[in-house]
């Protein structure tokens with residue numbers, strides 16, 4: 393494929409979060425399209441990217457680390473980090489960046505605008521809207537990679553503990569999020585769009601486990617965890633992250649019980665039946681979103697020893 397040129401030379405796109413599930417795929421897709429790719433990480437030594445990627449150290453919470461990284465960059469794929477966002481956007485503008493594609497979240501569009509995840513993403517969306525840069529907000533729902541949480545049980549042959557096993561999810565493949573993001577970076581016509589993305593199907597968690605079993609050629613057992621057992625497990629699972637958020641001032645020390653209850657409420661609502669499949673992936677890419685079965689096959693290795 394030919395190099396992607398703008399008047400005056402090669403287009404350089406900077407990918408933040410390049411070690412992430414989505415960012416890593418964005419790097420691959422941009423390279424395939426013939427774009428010059430620059431990638432940032434807080435720990436570039438740990439980055440395992442193709443040699444042609446120009447890797448720089450930068451931290452979104454320290455905007456000054458981006459002054460150099462943005463030089464000569466036309467567009468950026470941005471990981472969501474409110475701390476330092478105004479400084480990062482000023483540095484981007486000063487360096488001549490003109491377009492941002494933000495990895496946001498469906499929570500930003502949700503009915504719980506006061507939930508920390510919504511506030512966390514809306515803070516960055518609003519800063520970008522104020523910045524004068526052009527933008528696309530990519531707002532995915534639940535990532536299919538969240539299912540990697542089940543990998544230890546599956547690998548060790550234990551029943552997979554599922555919170556409300558019969559609740560429905562429309563989990564999205566990280567490759568679809570990356571493809572939509574790459575389209576927005578490379579093609580005209582996506583400025584000002586807020587893309588709400590879901591997966592290609594809406595199935596129960598129990599069905600998701602069965603599909604992982606099918607992909608790895610083994611029937612898997614599940615254990616359905618409900619009610620206060622879910623609350624207790626969520627309290628334990630979320631504790632480190634919630635402590636971090638309290639330390640960073642994102643949530644207050646009295647917020648955690650409400651955050652756990654909101655999660656339980658989402659599970660209970662999702663027992664009602666399959667969610668509607670959002671057609672945005674298909675509208676943008678011209679092909680349907682990948683199904684969970686496809687994700688499970690792509691991730692077979694993550695569930696086998």
Ligand SMILES: NC(=O)c1ccc[n+]([C@@H]2O[C@H](COP(=O)([O-])OP(=O)(O)OC[C@H]3O[C@@H](n4cnc5c(N)ncnc54)[C@H](OP(=O)(O)O)[C@@H]3O)[C@@H](O)[C@H]2O)c1
Nearest residue numbers: 409410411412413414433434451452453472497533534535
């Ligand atoms: N999981 C879900 O269901 C879901 C749903 C909707 C939206 N989201 C959103 O999607 C994002 C996660 O995406 P992902 O799974 O692709 O990421 P990930 O695999 O969790 O990786 C996070 C990436 O962000 C980078 N990063 C983190 N803090 C940074 C900082 N201060 N400065 C610079 N880079 C930083 C990390 O880079 P280095 O460590 O190399 O610096 C890493 O590459 C989150 O914003 C999340 O809220 C997730």
